[in-house]
Amino acid sequence: MTAPAQGTIESVLVENRVFPPPASLSATARVGSMEAYQALCAEAESDFEGFWAKRAREHVQWTKPFTEVLDQSQPPFFKWFQDGELNVSANCLDKHIGTPVENKTAIIFEADDGQVSKITYRELLDKVSAFANAFKAQGVQKGDRVLIYMPMTVEGIVAMQACARIGATHSVVFGGFSAKAVNERVIDAGAVLIITANYQMRGGKELPLKAIVDDALAMGGCDTVKKVLVFERTATAWNKVEGRDVSFGEALAGQSKECAPVPVNAEHPLFILYTSGSTGKPKGVQHASGGYVLWAKMTMEWTFDLQPSDVFWCTADIGWITGHTYIAYGPLAAGATQVVFEGVPTFPNAGRFWQMIERHGVSIFYTAPTAIRSLIKAADSDDKVHPRNWNLGSLRILGSVGEPINPEAWMWYYRNIGGERCPIVDTFWQTENGGHVITPLPGATPLVPGSCTLPLPGIMAQIVDETGKELPNGTGGILVISKPWPSMIRTIWNDPERFKKAYFPEEMGGSIYLAGDGAVRDAKTGYFRITGRIDDVLNVSGHRMGTMEIESALVAKTDLVAEAAVVGRPDDMTGEAICAFVVLKRSRPTGDEAKQIAKELRDWVAKEIGPIAKPKDIRFGDNLPKTRSGKIMRRLLRSIAKGEAITQDTSTLENPAILDQLSDTH
Numbered sequence: 229m230t231a232p233a234q235g236t237i238e239s240v241l242v243e244n245r246v247f248p249p250p251a252s253l254s255a256t257a258r259v260g261s262m263e264a265y266q267a268l269c270a271e272a273e274s275d276f277e278g279f280w281a282k283r284a285r286e287h288v289q290w291t292k293p294f295t296e297v298l299d300q301s302q303p304p305f306f307k308w309f310q311d312g313e314l315n316v317s318a319n320c321l322d323k324h325i326g327t328p329v330e331n332k333t334a335i336i337f338e339a340d341d342g343q344v345s346k347i348t349y350r351e352l353l354d355k356v357s358a359f360a361n362a363f364k365a366q367g368v369q370k371g372d373r374v375l376i377y378m379p380m381t382v383e384g385i386v387a388m389q390a391c392a393r394i395g396a397t398h399s400v401v402f403g404g405f406s407a408k409a410v411n412e413r414v415i416d417a418g419a420v421l422i423i424t425a426n427y428q429m430r431g432g433k434e435l436p437l438k439a440i441v442d443d444a445l446a447m448g449g450c451d452t453v454k455k456v457l458v459f460e461r462t463a464t465a466w467n468k469v470e471g472r473d474v475s476f477g478e479a480l481a482g483q484s485k486e487c488a489p490v491p492v493n494a495e496h497p498l499f500i501l502y503t504s505g506s507t508g509k510p511k512g513v514q515h516a517s518g519g520y521v522l523w524a525k526m527t528m529e530w531t532f533d534l535q536p537s538d539v540f541w542c543t544a545d546i547g548w549i550t551g552h553t554y555i556a557y558g559p560l561a562a563g564a565t566q567v568v569f570e571g572v573p574t575f576p577n578a579g580r581f582w583q584m585i586e587r588h589g590v591s592i593f594y595t596a597p598t599a600i601r602s603l604i605k606a607a608d609s610d611d612k613v614h615p616r617n618w619n620l621g622s623l624r625i626l627g628s629v630g631e632p633i634n635p636e637a638w639m640w641y642y643r644n645i646g647g648e649r650c651p652i653v654d655t656f657w658q659t660e661n662g663g664h665v666i667t668p669l670p671g672a673t674p675l676v677p678g679s680c681t682l683p684l685p686g687i688m689a690q691i692v693d694e695t696g697k698e699l700p701n702g703t704g705g706i707l708v709i710s711k712p713w714p715s716m717i718r719t720i721w722n723d724p725e726r727f728k729k730a731y732f733p734e735e736m737g738g739s740i741y742l743a744g745d746g747a748v749r750d751a752k753t754g755y756f757r758i759t760g761r762i763d764d765v766l767n768v769s770g771h772r773m774g775t776m777e778i779e780s781a782l783v784a785k786t787d788l789v790a791e792a793a794v795v796g797r798p799d800d801m802t803g804e805a806i807c808a809f810v811v812l813k814r815s816r817p818t819g820d821e822a823k824q825i826a827k828e829l830r831d832w833v834a835k836e837i838g839p840i841a842k843p844k845d846i847r848f849g850d851n852l853p854k855t856r857s858g859k860i861m862r863r864l865l866r867s868i869a870k871g872e873a874i875t876q877d878t879s880t881l882e883n884p885a886i887l888d889q890l891s892d893t894h
C-alpha cells in the first residue's frame with residue numbers, strides 16, 4: 229500500500245487512495261501494526277473460546293468467576309460466561325476506586341447554553357449509588373424494567389448506571405420519540421418505573437418530556453408503572469400527579485451514597501433497546517451483562533486506542549445504541565475522561581463542535597456522517613463557522629458511525645478536522661451487535677475512504693449468498709457473522725420466535741447472524757464496504773426506521789388515509805430521505821390543498837412516532853402501482869421517488885397511468 233498522491237482529484241472512485249497510520253501513533257498504539265492485528269485474528273481462529281475467555285478474565289471483574297465460556301447448546305440462543313456473576317456498574321465505577329482513576333474527571337458536561345461542569349469517578353459513584361438507593365426506595369427490584377426518557381445529561385447516564393447497579397433492566401427511549409412510542413415501549417417491556425425530566429434544552433429551546441410521559445400513560449395499558457421520577461432540568465413548573473410523580477429532589481432526599489452493587493448472572497438482561505426492523509413494530513433488542521461490558525471496554529481500547537490522557541467525545545444521544553456503548557458504559561469501564569454534550573451541533577452556530585473540541589482538548593472525536601455533511605455545508609456558506617477558526621490540535625483519532633460515510637465527507641473530515649494527521653475509524657456495527665464489529669484500528673489499519681476495512685479480531689464477518697455460501701472477494705452479497713460473539717443480541721424481548729426469524733435464517737443453517745446489510749469485499753485487500761440495508765429499513769441521518777412502521781402510522785389516520793407505501797431515496801444531507809405515496813379516502817388533492825394535507829400527515833407521523841420519522845416527500849395518487857395480484861411494486865416507487873425515468877418492466881402493472889400521477893410533487 230502506498231501513501232496518497234497529493235492533489236488527487238476527489239471523486240467517488242477512490243479505491244487508490246490509501247492512508248497508512250501515522251508512525252508516531254503506531255509506535256504507542258495498543259495494536260500498532262497489521263502483523264499485531266493478524267496475530268490477534270489468528271489467536272481467535274485457532275482457539276476461539278480461549279481467545280474470549282482470556283479477555284473476559286482480563287477486562288471484567290467477576291464476583292463469581294465463570295467456568296464455561298460459550299454455551300451453544302440451543303442456537304441461536306447463545307450464552308457467554310453463563311455461570312459467572314458480575315455487576316456492570318461496579319465494572320464501570322467501583323473498580324476505579326483506589327486507583328489513579330478515582331479522582332480523575334469522568335465526565336465533562338457541557339450544557340446547551342455552554343455551561344460546563346465536571347464530575348470525577350468518585351463523585352459519579354456516589355451519585356449513582358444515591359440514585360440506586362432512590363430507585364430501590366420506589367420499589368424497584370432486580371429484574372424489573374425501568375424506562376428512561378431523559379435529556380443528554382449526566383443524570384441520564386446516572387439513571388442507566390443506577391439500574392445496572394441494582395440489576396434492573398433499563399429501556400432508554402430517545403427524547404425525540406412520541407407519546408405513542410413511549411406508551412408502546414412501556415407496555416412491551418412492562419416497565420415499573422419511568423425516569424424523565426420536566427423539560428429538555430435543545431438549541432436554546434425548552435422542550436417538554438414529562439408532559440409526553442403524561443400523554444403516554446393516559447393512552448392506557450400502562451398499569452405496570454408505579455412511579456414517575458422527574459429530574460427538574462429547568463426551573464419551569466410541571467404538572468405533578470400526586471401519588472405517582474416524584475421529583476428527583478424528593479426521591480434523593482436522605483439517600484445514602486453507599487449502595488452495594490447487586491451481582492447478576494453474566495446473561496442477566498442489562499438493557500432492552502427498541503430498534504426498527506423490516507416488519508411491524510420496533511423490536512426490543514435485549515443485551516446481556518458480561519459479554520456486553522467486556523466488548524464495550526475492549527473496543528474503547530482497540531478501536532479508539534484509548535490512553536489514560538485521552539479526552540473522548542462521542543456525540544451520540546443515550547437514546548441510541550452508540551450512546552449506550554460509547555457514552556454510558558464503554559468510556560466508564562475503560563476509565564476515560566469523556567465529554568457529554570446536551571445540545572445540538574448548530575447552536576448557537578455551526579461551529580459548536582469545533583469550539584468544544586478546542587475548549588475541552590478533545591483527543592478522540594466520534595460522530596456521524598450526517599453531522600459532518602451538515603457542518604461541511606455550513607462551513608462552505610459561512611466562513612465564521614469553518615473549523616479553521618479553532619485550534620483542533622488536541623485531536624489524534626476521529627471516528628464515524630451510523631451510516632456509510634461518503635468519500636468526499638471522509639476527505640473533508642480528514643483534512644479540516646483531523647489536519648491530515650488523525651486516522652478516521654469508520655466503525656460499522658448495529659444495535660444488535662452491542663459494539664463495533666468491522667472497523668479500522670487507528671495504529672494498524674491503512675485507511676481507504678468509504679470502507680470500514682476489516683472485522684475486529686474474534687468477529688467472524690463474511691459475505692455470503694442467500695444460501696449462506698461464502699462469496700469470493702469482489703462479489704457483492706449479504707453480510708453475516710458466522711460465529712457468536714460476547715456482545716451480541718440475546719433475543720427480542722418477549723418474542724424469541726421473531727429473534728430467530730429476523731437474524732438467523734433457516735436457509736443459512738439457523739445459527740449464522742444476518743446483519744441486514746449488503747456488503748462487498750475489495751478484490752485485493754479484502755476490505756469491506758457496506759452497500760446498505762437489504763431489508764425494508766431506512767437510514768435517515770443515521771437513524772433506523774422501518775418503512776412498515778411509517779406506513780402503519782400513516783394508515784392509522786383512518787379519517788383521511790386509505791393506503792400508504794413508504795420508500796427511501798438517496799439524499800445528499802441525510803443519507804436517505806423518506807418518501808411516502810398516499811391514497812386518500814377522498815379524491816386526490818392537488819396544489820395548495822395537497823400541500824396542506826401533506827403537512828397534516830407529516831405532523832401526524834411526528835405524533836405517532838417522532839419528528840425524525842416525518843416523510844420529506846408526500847405524493848398523492850388515486851391508487852398505488854400494483855401487480856394484477858395486488859402487490860405494491862415498490863421498485864417502481866423507489867424510481868419515482870428518485871425522479872428517475874421508469875425503465876423497468878411495467879407489463880405486470882395493473883394501472884400504468886398511476887405512475888405519472890405519483891411523479892407529481894405538487
Ligand code: 6R9
Binds near residue numbers: 503550654
Ligand atoms: C451503531 C448503529 C445500524 C445500521 C447498519 C448499517 C448502518 C452503521 C455504519 C453503517 C455503513 C458504517 N451503519 N454504521 N453503514 N458504515 N460505519 O448505527 O446502530 O442504529 O442499529 O444502525 O446502520 O446499515 O445496519 P443502528
